[in-house]
Amino acid sequence: MANLNIGLLVPILIIELILLIVAIVDLIRIEKTNGPKWLWALLILFVSLIGPILYFVVGRRND
Numbered sequence: 001m002a003n004l005n006i007g008l009l010v011p012i013l014i015i016e017l018i019l020l021i022v023a024i025v026d027l028i029r030i031e032k033t034n035g036p037k038w039l040w041a042l043l044i045l046f047v048s049l050i051g052p053i054l055y056f057v058v059g060r061r062n063d
Helices: 006-029 037-046 050-059
Strands: none
Touching: 006 037, 006 050, 037 050
């Protein structure tokens, strides 16, 4: 673990942060979701990388 190069992790963390911000903004702006908004907000915030991806795949309602 000590040999882990920080230069490789920084782009991944930046992409994860951008995905999290876009998912939260979309959740706020969208009127209806598949399931309660508060649950999606918790998943997006606390399930790291998989939470925002799940929101975009399952949580958005395409009427």
